[in-house]
Amino acid sequence: MSDPANNEATSELSIDDYISSMPEGMGGLNEKMGIQLTEISAERVVGTMPVEGNTQPYGLLHGGASVVLAETLGSVGSAVHAHPDRLSVGIEINATHHRSATSGTVTGTATAIHLGRTMATYEVVITDERGKRVCTSRITCALMPRERYA
Secondary structure, X not given: OEEOOOOEEOOOXXXXXXXXXXXXXXXXXXXXXXXXXXXXXXXXXXXXXXXXXXXXXXXXXXXXXXXXXXXXXXXXXXXXHHOXXXXXXXXXXXXXXXXXXXXXXXXXEEEEEEEOOOEEEEEEEEEXXXXXXEEEEEEEEEEEEHHHHO
């Protein structure tokens, strides 16, 4: 978001403003999975997701659900960083699953580890309600010129 006073990017953007600026809001997958954003900035994005409805056949949080949460949070941070001149496009994600979650809500925190002109990278830590680490992920997004996708 541009700050006319100093011509620098600022990471202040409300969650509602961010969601309403997206062509499809939070997107169908995020809505189906129950992902909720609770904090957004280029430097840090926090969101939650219920375990219920996002499990694999043994009743454990599906590893793919953790990756969806991680990609969502890293992509949001990258999009805030890229705004208004560029768009973020995910190019790589990985995840290590440390422990299972069987109920409640998990919380993901994406912390920027690189905010560049053409690329942004985040570490995403997903924890259960006890604060125990469930998953660690890293996502990298390319920052593309907005007019390329207009």
